[in-house]
Amino acid sequence: MDRETIAAAARAVVAEMTGAEVDGDEPLISSGRIDSLSILKLITKLEQRLNIRMPTEKLQPDDFETVDWIVDTVERTAEGL
C-alpha cells in the first residue's frame, strides 16, 4: 500500500470525524480537533478503511497528531499492509 493511499484514507477519516478538510501537517490532537477519547475511534476507522490491524500496544497518542504522522504510524505498525 503506498503512502498516498494511506494519506487519502487518513484525510477521509479525519474529515468524517471533524467535519473539516485538513492539511497533512495540521495538528489534530493538540489542537483539540480530535479529543483523546476519540483516538481509538480514529484507529478503528482507519483499520476498517485500509483493511489493516494496528496493535495499540505499539501506539502513543502523539502518533496521530497530524495526517502525515498517521501515515508514518500506519507504515510502521500496521499488520496486513
Place this chain on the structure above:
Amino acid sequence: MSAGSPETAVALRVELERRLGENADRVLLRILTARNQKPIELTGRAILDRGAALARQLSQAPEGGVSLVLMPHSVELFLLHFGLILSGRLPAILAWPTNRIDPEKYQRNLLHQLRNLPAAELLTLPRLAANLGPGLPFRTVGASIEGAEQFEKSFAVDLAIEDRPSAVETGVSPGDAVFLQFSGGTTGAQKCVVVTARMLERQMERLAEFLRFGREDGVVSWLPMYHDMGLIACLWFPLWHGAPSMQFSASDWLLEPDLLFRFAEQYKATHCWLPNFAFSYMAAQKERMRGPYALGGMRAFVNCSEPVRTRSFGAFAEAFGEWGVRREQLQASYAMAENVFAVTQTPEGTVPARYPRDAVRQETGNGRGHAFDLMEDVYVSSGRLLEGMELRIRTAEGGEAGEGVPGGIEIRTESLFGGYWGNDGFRRQALSDDGWYSTGDFGFVSQGELYVIGRTKDIIIVGGQNVFPEDVEAIVNGAPGIYPGRVVAFGVTDEEQGTESLAVVAELRGEWEEGAAKRIEREIKGLVLSAIGIAPRFVRVTPERWIVKSTAGKISRSETRARFMSERHSGSRTGRTEATVNG
C-alpha cells in the same frame, strides 16, 4: 471518633510506618511505567526506604513545610509522596499537563498560579525547574526520572522571566496536617484541602468497614494522583489496609483500555474506581480488546466523581457480561476531597437503586438543577451513608427537605475537612455552628439512598476533571474581537461519551459579521485548549446582547445555557433579541 485515631501528623506517620513495616516483604504497589515493560513492584520496605531516600535527596522543606510536586506518572511520584509525608513535609501534587497545552502559555499560567503560594519548594522535572525557578519565590528543584526527556520535550522553550517575586511568608502548618489536596480548578486561584491525620484515618477505616475491605483485596487504577479518587481510593486506601494496588497512567488506558481488565485478572484485583465516562468508553472499545478476561472476581467497579448514568452502566454490563461482569458489581459513590473521599457507597452485592425523574418533588426554586441535564428518565442512587457520616438536604428556603424533595446537600462527618491552604496560607473553613458543610451539590434522599442531581455551583466536570467556568471565561475574555465581560462557559451533556462537554458562548464586539465570528470561534477553541488542556466542544460567537442577563444586569449562566441548548436544537444562530430573566 475512635479512641485510637491519630490526632497529629507525627502519630499518623508512625502508624503509616508500622503498616508499611508489617508488609515489609509484601508487594503493595505495582506501577506500570512503559507498556512494553513489566510493572515495577514495591514492597512495604521499598516504599519506606526508597521514599525516604528520594525525599532526603530532593527536599529541603522544613518540617511542616509545603512541597509542591509537579511530575508525570512515574515511580518517583509515588515514592516522593510517601517519602515527603514520612519525613514530615506536606506534599501537594499538582496536575501534570496533557500533551495538548501550549508550553509557553502553560508555564506562564503556572507561574501566575504558584507565585503567591506560601510553599517551601517546587519539585518537578529538570527543564521545568530551570524554566520556572527564576519566576518563583521559593526553591525549585529538578528531579531526574526515567524517561524525563519524553515528558519534557514540550517544555524545551526559553521562558523569559522579567521579575522574580518577593518571598511569601510560609506560615506554620497545623500540627495535624499530613498532605494537601487540590480540589479542582485549572487556571484560577488554587486552593488545597488540608488533609489531617484524623480525617485520613477515619476515612480509611469507615470506607473499609463499609466495603469489608482488607489485605486480601486489591485495587487496579489508571487514575492520576492529583485526583482524590486516584490518590485516596486507589492508592492510600489499599496501602493503608495492606492490600496491593496496580497503577498505570491514564494515557496508557486511553489507548489500551483493556489494561484495566488484564491487570485486574493478573493481580486478582477486587476493586476499581472509575468516573462515569470510563464505563461508556470501555464498553465502546470492546471490539478492540483482546479478552476474554476473567472479571467475576471483581467485587466492585465503583462509579464516582461524575453523575452516574444508567446507560453507561447498562452498556458496560452488556459488553462485559460474558467476561463475568454482573450488575451488582457496578456500584456508585458520592465523594469529595473535602471529606477526604467517600460519603456514600452502594452496599456490596446490591444493584444501585433508581428513582423516576418524574417522581421528584420539584420544590427547588431559582431554576437550580439546571447545572446539568439528565439523558435519562431516572436518577441513579449514589448509595448509603458510611458510618460516621451524616447528611441533610436543605431547601432553597433554608428548611430541611423531606423524602424525595431536592435541595442543597450538606454533610457532617468524621472525616470532614477543617480548612484550605492557598495564597493566604492555612485558613480554617467556616462551617455552620453545628459543624455542617454545604457541598455545593444538589440532590435528594429517598429510602436512605442519596441521589445527586447536579451542582448548585457551576463546576463543569469534563472526563472527571473539574473545570470552573470562571477560569474559562477569564481566558476567553482576552480573545480579540470579543465584547469584554460578555462570555459564558457551561457544561453540556455529552451522551455518546457519558460525560459533560465544555461549551463557550461569547459576544462579538461591534457589527455582526459571520466570517469574523467563525474565525474567532476557532481562536477561542485554541486559546482555551492551550491554557487548560481541554478543548471546548462547542464555541459560539454571537451578536451583541445575545447572552441572557438577569434584571439586575448580571449574566445568567443557566439561562444562557438554556438558550444555547434551545437554539442548538432549532438550528438558529444569530437571534438578536435581548433576553432577560428574573432573579
